[in-house]
Amino acid sequence: MSTHHVCGIHETESGLNRCHHEDKEPAEHPAYLTYGSPAHSAMKQVILGAKLRQKIPFIARYRHTGLVESFHSLSLVYTPKHVFFWPPMFASRKRMAVIDFNANHGLREELTEGDGRKKLEMVYSRAKGSMKMRRVVAAKTHPYVAGLLADMLERRRAGPVLGPRPLSDDDPRQISRYIHKVVRPTTQEQQEMRLEWEGHQRRRSENQ
Numbered sequence: 001m002s003t004h005h006v007c008g009i010h011e012t013e014s015g016l017n018r019c020h021h022e023d024k025e026p027a028e029h030p031a032y033l034t035y036g037s038p039a040h041s042a043m044k045q046v047i048l049g050a051k052l053r054q055k056i057p058f059i060a061r062y063r064h065t066g067l068v069e070s071f072h073s074l075s076l077v078y079t080p081k082h083v084f085f086w087p088p089m090f091a092s093r094k095r096m097a098v099i100d101f102n103a104n105h106g107l108r109e110e111l112t113e114g115d116g117r118k119k120l121e122m123v124y125s126r127a128k129g130s131m132k133m134r135r136v137v138a139a140k141t142h143p144y145v146a147g148l149l150a151d152m153l154e155r156r157r158a159g160p161v162l163g164p165r166p167l168s169d170d171d172p173r174q175i176s177r178y179i180h181k182v183v184r185p186t187t188q189e190q191q192e193m194r195l196e197w198e199g200h201q202r203r204r205s206e207n208q
């Protein structure tokens with residue numbers, strides 16, 4: 001129907017197929033195309049073309065990324081990007097983020113006013129560029145912490161937990177200690193590199 005709508009045809013003669021805008025003719029619209037004109041044919045080719053049709057399943061399902069963004073935001077509280085964590089610590093912190101998220105997501109109680117109505121607050125919507133109402137939920141809870149602490153104590157009681165331990169099978173350091181595979185220069189090589197660097201600095205200051 002959209003290929004007809006752009007020409008000002010909002011209903012088929014049989015009346016079986018029609019546009020779903022409220023009035024028979026939209027109040028405001030850009031200039032209509034002439035049916036069958038080169039511009040209209042070009043537009044039809046795009047709208048009815050295979051390229052667009054193949055993309056429709058992805059558009060039509062209207063996938064939101066809000067949930068995963070919300071998780072990533074929480075995950076970064078546990079593993080800030082600018083802080084280094086060695087692999088076991090990194091994995092533990094990511095697991096903590098998952099536990100925290102699962103313990104709270106969609107489970108926080110909606111607060112109510114004294115008269116029983118839902119408690120709402122005004123927030124700025126960046127998408128709309130205006131203020132909107134949002135329900136207020138109770139503070140987060142951490143019901144899993146007591147269980148984790150109990151397990152930690154049990155583990156400590158079972159034997160020493162500090163000191164060197166063998167790397168787990170999925171520890172990336174099983175592959176390489178560093179991301180790069182370069183061998184550290186020997187003391188002799190480092191000394192030569194230092195002399196080269198100093199020479200370079202000297203020439204630079206002389207040229208200024």
Ligand SMILES: [Zn+2]
Pocket residue numbers: 005009010019020021
């Ligand atoms: Zn129309």
